[in-house]
Amino acid sequence: MKNLKKLIIITGPSGVGKGTVVKELLDKDKDIWLSVSATTRSPRMGEKNGENYYYISDEKFKDMIDKKEFLEWAQFAGNYYGTPLSTVNEKIEMGFIVLLEIEVEGAKQIKEKFPEALSIFLLPPSKEELEKRIRNRGTEKEDAIKKRLSRANFEIASSDKFDFVLTNHDVDETVKGVFKIIKS
Ligand code: 5GP
Numbered sequence: 001m002k003n004l005k006k007l008i009i010i011t012g013p014s015g016v017g018k019g020t021v022v023k024e025l026l027d028k029d030k031d032i033w034l035s036v037s038a039t040t041r042s043p044r045m046g047e048k049n050g051e052n053y054y055y056i057s058d059e060k061f062k063d064m065i066d067k068k069e070f071l072e073w074a075q076f077a078g079n080y081y082g083t084p085l086s087t088v089n090e091k092i093e094m095g096f097i098v099l100l101e102i103e104v105e106g107a108k109q110i111k112e113k114f115p116e117a118l119s120i121f122l123l124p125p126s127k128e129e130l131e132k133r134i135r136n137r138g139t140e141k142e143d144a145i146k147k148r149l150s151r152a153n154f155e156i157a158s159s160d161k162f163d164f165v166l167t168n169h170d171v172d173e174t175v176k177g178v179f180k181i182i183k184s
Helices: 018-028 058-066 085-093 104-113 127-137 142-156 171-183
Strands: 007-011 032-034 070-076 079-084 097-101 118-123 164-167
Touching: 007 018, 007 104, 018 032, 018 097, 018 171, 058 070, 058 079, 070 085, 070 104, 079 085, 079 104, 085 097, 097 104, 104 118, 118 171, 127 142, 164 171
Parallel strands: 007 097, 007 118, 032 097, 118 164
Antiparallel strands: 070 079
């Protein structure tokens, strides 16, 4: 892997607003490229293969782990998620700033292996607000919501392992904060 200062990890609990923040970053800066992860979870309504994720089987995921084709991978709420290594390398070499929007365990793996990558942890204003955001999103059933919330407690406890922590009160302010970090 080359020039890992160009690798930016956005992490934080499910529902904190990572996706919305990332969308704004991509709209505002065409030098940023978002990595498309592979997952074993089923597509949600409106999600597209190759755009939101590569939706693959458990067997294929395990095969990719064996072949060391992931930069990192983790199990989250009953499914596997991983960052394909080859495209990340390719885009860094092309000069893009490569953004990963991933959960906390995978982000920790990258920080341990590549400390020069830049990591930003998004915190919710409160646990109550996080629950409200997950519920308002309306994409998960009750048992999946419960899994995500219980994991959030433990994820929030490791926010100090990352380079920067931003509280996502307001998307525009958070996006400004991320740009300030990237450009500095
Ligand atoms: P969701 O099912 O809501 O799309 O994603 C669940 C969690 O997995 C989110 O926190 C998301 O950021 C994270 N995630 C997505 N792709 C990856 C990946 O490639 N690796 C890891 N470690 N987490 C991922």
